Amino acid sequence: MRQPAGRSARRSGGERKPREERWAELIEVATQVFYEKGYDGASLQDIADRLGMLKGSLYYYIQSKEDLLFDVISTxxxxxxxxxxxxxxxxxxxxxxxxxxxxxxxxxxxxxxxxxxxxxxxxxxxxxxxxxxxxxxxxxxxxxxxxxxxxxxxxxxxxxxxxxxxxxxxxxxxxxxxxxxxxxxxxxxxxxxxxxxxxxxxxxxxxxxxxxxxx
Amino acid sequence: MRQPAGRSARRSGGERKPREERWAELIEVATQVFYEKGYDGASLQDIADRLGMLKGSLYYYIQSKEDLLFDVISTxxxxxxxxxxxxxxxxxxxxxxxxxxxxxxxxxxxxxxxxxxxxxxxxxxxxxxxxxxxxxxxxxxxxxxxxxxxxxxxxxxxxxxxxxxxxxxxxxxxxxxxxxxxxxxxxxxxxxxxxxxxxxxxxxxxxxxxxxxxx
Missing domain, CATH: 1.10.357.10 (Tetracycline Repressor, domain 2)
Known part of the structure; x- marks a missing residue:
């Protein structure tokens, strides 16, 4: 899990959510998407769409889709x-x-x-x-x-x-x-x-x- | 399973394989590819590549990837x-x-x-x-x-x-x-x-x- 750039946590016009909360949401959504579509069939775009985020914003939290799978499985x-x-x-x-x-x-x-x-x-x-x-x-x-x-x-x-x-x-x-x-x-x-x-x-x-x- | 056109069974310069044999090969390869890549992650192109066939030739046997999954699972x-x-x-x-x-x-x-x-x-x-x-x-x-x-x-x-x-x-x-x-x-x-x-x-x-x- 990468450290986010400072600007990632505060969004113009939006509420600031604690990083841990965003991470928990991300993992929950990723788990559900992997479950429904299979890991190979799931894309970071699918996950970003459900979170209402831009796909690029996910890279503040992870380096790859694999990082999400690893977190779900190991947890x-x-x-x-x-x-x-x-x-x-x-x-x-x-x-x-x-x-x-x-x-x-x-x-x-x-x-x-x-x-x-x-x-x-x-x-x-x-x-x-x-x-x-x-x-x-x-x-x-x-x-x-x-x-x-x-x-x-x-x-x-x-x-x-x-x-x-x-x-x-x-x-x-x-x-x-x-x-x-x-x-x-x-x-x-x-x-x-x-x-x-x-x-x-x-x-x-x-x-x-x-x-x-x-x- | 669709009936193949007559020309599908005989290929110029190649040996003629019985249709049943080709179908069994197709199902065996599809099973392996679905297993390795997951159904969503597997494409008809992957399956055709392993069989050394053109993707278009698969349509002599099936209408869709789903037909293959259904056959594997129901069999x-x-x-x-x-x-x-x-x-x-x-x-x-x-x-x-x-x-x-x-x-x-x-x-x-x-x-x-x-x-x-x-x-x-x-x-x-x-x-x-x-x-x-x-x-x-x-x-x-x-x-x-x-x-x-x-x-x-x-x-x-x-x-x-x-x-x-x-x-x-x-x-x-x-x-x-x-x-x-x-x-x-x-x-x-x-x-x-x-x-x-x-x-x-x-x-x-x-x-x-x-x-x-x-x-």
């Missing part, structure tokens, strides 16, 4: 990762932590449907260095799930014959998928969906011993 | 639906059928990664009437899973407190997700992944009674 990812990491560190057994992580992940996804869709569909549009910057975090994300499953397995709470990576991918698939079907105001709240998906996930991987102790 | 969807419907009709209990359906769905997805990705990412690029034509089938797809879960629930094999639609979406999420991480020649075969994901899905939703009878 939703970083925020989600913070949610699941915080829940992985609370008091409890690895299986209890995993359950809480799943609920938190589902709730975060339900509340960030559009940026999540852009993240999942457009990551590959980033060049390799920026993708790696996010991909490191993607592995970190999956790692939170896999580490807890491995820990639970060592304690005899997850079936010994289960591959922890495959189990993590199954849980992530089931939970990430809400970005495709959840609609606010629908039959279920994010909390209900989180709780039900967590229940199915835990039963899917846990040993009978762990399930009996849990009940 | 992978129709073929997958045929796989799961066939498995839902074999001998067995609803829970056994569901297990077989899951395995078949995962194997089909692993063997059709690129068209599946185009289907999942670009469905919304189709206009409403063509989307509905596929969406009918999408509900049909989800319906195969939901119907079996409801039948199993009536027999006491799926937990009574579980919403069948939510359970179907959880299973579909876990299994569809392989389109993002499966790589041919990797650590697991499609059969192994199908079997492991089915095991986790069934355990996630089944009653203790059903699991005991299964073991």
């Amino acid at each position: 939703v990812h970083r925020d989600g990762l913070a949610v699941v990491r915080a829940r992985a560190e609370v008091e409890g057994s690895p299986l209890e932590k995993l359950e809480s992580v799943i609920v938190g992940h589902v709730e975060h996804t339900c509340r960030n449907l559009v940026p999540t869709a852009v993240f999942l569909h457009e990551l590959s549009a980033l060049p390799i260095d920026r993708r790696k910057e996010v991909l490191g975090s993607e592995h970190a994300y999956q790692g939170v799930f896999r580490d807890l499953i491995e820990q639970a397995q060592r304690q005899g709470d997850v079936r010994a014959d289960l591959d922890p990576r495959l189990a993590a991918l199954s849980v992530l698939g089931s939970t990430n998928w809400v970005y495709r079907w959840f609609r606010p105001g629908g039959a279920f709240t994010p909390e209900q969906i989180g709780s039900e998906l967590a229940e199915m996930s835990i039963r899917g991987i846990a040993t009978e011993k762990a399930l009996a102790a849990r009940a | 992978v969807h129709r073929d997958g639906l045929a796989v799961v419907r066939a498995r839902a009709e074999v001998e067995g209990s609803p829970l056994e059928k569901l297990e077989s359906v899951i395995v078949g769905h995962v194997e089909h997805t692993c063997r059709n990664l690129v068209p599946t990705a185009v289907f999942l990412h670009e469905l919304s690029a189709l206009p409403i009437d063509r989307r509905k034509e596929v969406l009918g089938s999408e509900h049909a797809y989800q319906g195969v899973f939901r119907d079996l879960i409801e039948q199993a629930q009536r027999q006491g094999d799926v937990r009574a407190d579980l919403d069948p639609r939510l359970a179907a979406l959880s299973v579909l999420g876990s299994t569809n997700w392989v389109y993002r991480w499966f790589r041919p020649g990797g650590a697991f075969t499609p059969e192994q992944i199908g079997s492991e994901l089915a095991e986790m899905s069934i355990r996630g939703i089944a009653t203790e009674k059903a699991l005991a009878a299964r073991a």
Whole structure:
């Protein structure tokens, strides 16, 4: 993000908006446009038009369309990762932590449907260095799930014959998928969906011993 | 798909390719280009270039880029639906059928990664009437899973407190997700992944009674 020239913040005849507010608006509109038209199909002109700005004015904030995509993708990812990491560190057994992580992940996804869709569909549009910057975090994300499953397995709470990576991918698939079907105001709240998906996930991987102790 | 003019099939100085072969090549290339560039970012020129054809020659096969997307999306969807419907009709209990359906769905997805990705990412690029034509089938797809879960629930094999639609979406999420991480020649075969994901899905939703009878 470039520093804006002083004149960018004050516009003749208009109100002065704080730079942070303009940036937040820009990101919100860019997210929506990338979602609707796809990254390749979206232009800076589309984004400027929706903001009621001249396209040239966008260059006070960014150097390229790619800067916007990178911000959208890295922000939703970083925020989600913070949610699941915080829940992985609370008091409890690895299986209890995993359950809480799943609920938190589902709730975060339900509340960030559009940026999540852009993240999942457009990551590959980033060049390799920026993708790696996010991909490191993607592995970190999956790692939170896999580490807890491995820990639970060592304690005899997850079936010994289960591959922890495959189990993590199954849980992530089931939970990430809400970005495709959840609609606010629908039959279920994010909390209900989180709780039900967590229940199915835990039963899917846990040993009978762990399930009996849990009940 | 339009009928080609007679002259399109025979080219001066070149070999004559059967029309079906040219069409299959066209769809394969279009699938790859949509996957790499996104539907909005892909042009008929890109597709013609990869085929070594003139852009104008594409109009012997299609009326628009949209015709290609529709063919890619409806084909992978129709073929997958045929796989799961066939498995839902074999001998067995609803829970056994569901297990077989899951395995078949995962194997089909692993063997059709690129068209599946185009289907999942670009469905919304189709206009409403063509989307509905596929969406009918999408509900049909989800319906195969939901119907079996409801039948199993009536027999006491799926937990009574579980919403069948939510359970179907959880299973579909876990299994569809392989389109993002499966790589041919990797650590697991499609059969192994199908079997492991089915095991986790069934355990996630089944009653203790059903699991005991299964073991």
